[in-house]
Amino acid sequence: MEALYRKYRPVQFSQIIGQEHIKRIIKNALEKRMISHAYIFAGPRGTGKTTTARLLAKSLNCEKNQFSEPCNECASCKAIDNGSHLDVIELDAASNRGIDEIRRIRDGVNFSPAMGKYKVYIIDEVHMLTREAFNALLKTLEEPPSHVVFILATTNPEKIPPTITSRCQVLEFKNIPSEEIVNRLKEISAIEGFDISNDALVKIAKRASGGLRDALSILEQVIRYTGGEVTAQAVDEALGLVSEEIVSKFVDAILEGDLHTVLDITEKVYIERGDYDTFLNQLIEYSLEKKTNLMTNLSMEFFGIMKELKYGEEKLLIAKLLFANLVEKLQSAVQPKLGKGINVSNISDISKQFTE
Numbered sequence: 398m399e400a401l402y403r404k405y406r407p408v409q410f411s412q413i414i415g416q417e418h419i420k421r422i423i424k425n426a427l428e429k430r431m432i433s434h435a436y437i438f439a440g441p442r443g444t445g446k447t448t449t450a451r452l453l454a455k456s457l458n459c460e461k462n463q464f465s466e467p468c469n470e471c472a473s474c475k476a477i478d479n480g481s482h483l484d485v486i487e488l489d490a491a492s493n494r495g496i497d498e499i500r501r502i503r504d505g506v507n508f509s510p511a512m513g514k515y516k517v518y519i520i521d522e523v524h525m526l527t528r529e530a531f532n533a534l535l536k537t538l539e540e541p542p543s544h545v546v547f548i549l550a551t552t553n554p555e556k557i558p559p560t561i562t563s564r565c566q567v568l569e570f571k572n573i574p575s576e577e578i579v580n581r582l583k584e585i586s587a588i589e590g591f592d593i594s595n596d597a598l599v600k601i602a603k604r605a606s607g608g609l610r611d612a613l614s615i616l617e618q619v620i621r622y623t624g625g626e627v628t629a630q631a632v633d634e635a636l637g638l639v640s641e642e643i644v645s646k647f648v649d650a651i652l653e654g655d656l657h658t659v660l661d662i663t664e665k666v667y668i669e670r671g672d673y674d675t676f677l678n679q680l681i682e683y684s685l686e687k688k689t690n691l692m693t694n695l696s697m698e699f700f701g702i703m704k705e706l707k708y709g710e711e712k713l714l715i716a717k718l719l720f721a722n723l724v725e726k727l728q729s730a731v732q733p734k735l736g737k738g739i740n741v742s743n744i745s746d747i748s749k750q751f752t753e
């Protein structure tokens with residue numbers, strides 16, 4: 398099956414989900430012919446940066462509708478679609494970090510466009526460039542020829558040197574609201590004939606946390622897993638998630654000092670999942686959603702446990718120790734004098750408790 402995000406990639410600005418402010422800025426710039434020579438497209442992954450960059454490149458070079466919605470039919474639009482346009486150069490800075498690539502760009506910008514009207518350089522993950530490469534890029538940005546447009550896409554704009562940023566128009570892509578992702582997933586599911594419940598779509602959108610590309614990949618993964626009807630529970634299973642019921646039961650047990658339930662669930666999660674990465678992520682999300690001081694602190698505790706568990710072996714044993722310590726810590730905070738709970742100071746203590 399063709400990747401959904403590729404199949405449903407927008408071919409017009411109006412089809413981009415969310416990012417209304419960016420669509421408006423670009424539309425105005427095109428209409429008034431006030432194109433910047435360098436843009437930074439900053440924002441989280443999967444929010445439409447590369448798609449928008451390609452559409453801008455298409456619009457600038459479209460043979461039928463230049464400076465408007467690209468026609469997607471002319472030779473120029475088609476060449477950009479299949480990556481063969483001589484004037485639209487895409488570079489992935491994550492794999493080409495060095496100065497040679499940027500020098501090639503610097504030497505190339507002075508030549509007129511070969512096919513179209515604009516040379517468009519799209520540099521993805523631009524923050525990955527080396528310092529030398531940034532310096533070479535800076536020289537190009539200082540005196541760009543009028544037929545050149547740079548689009549620097551990045552998930553980490555703070556890592557771009559200020560000397561570069563100050564020469565660019567910065568457009569900030571936002572996380573796409575969950576409802577808009579759900580609506581888009583619904584449309585695509587209808588076209589594809591997927592039998593999927595609304596709860597399942599909401600769950601997928603939540604997992605994708607604002608990125609449409611991730612949402613579509615998850616949808617694909619879930620469809621492949623079930624092969625038929627998709628329920629919220631099937632999404633949990635396909636993604637290796639622990640059910641929300643267990644997550645909330647676990648957090649309640651931690652807060653109530655119910656050590657037995659805490660250790661019981663700790664063990665079950667290990668037997669079913671083999672590790673705690675996803676479970677701890679869910680615990681952190683769940684705690685943060687509650688938006689109280691206590692729960693925010695608890696999320697920090699879970700975060701600390703996640704870090705401790707990352708590299709260690711004997712994960713089950715250490716997880717039991719860490720969660721038991723957390724119960725103990727919370728109980729002694731609530732009832733300092735009674736000090737209810739168990740005393741665990743090191744791994745050998747707890748290993749005795751659980752193996753004997």
Ligand SMILES: [Zn+2]
Binds near residue numbers: 461469475
């Ligand atoms: Zn065209």
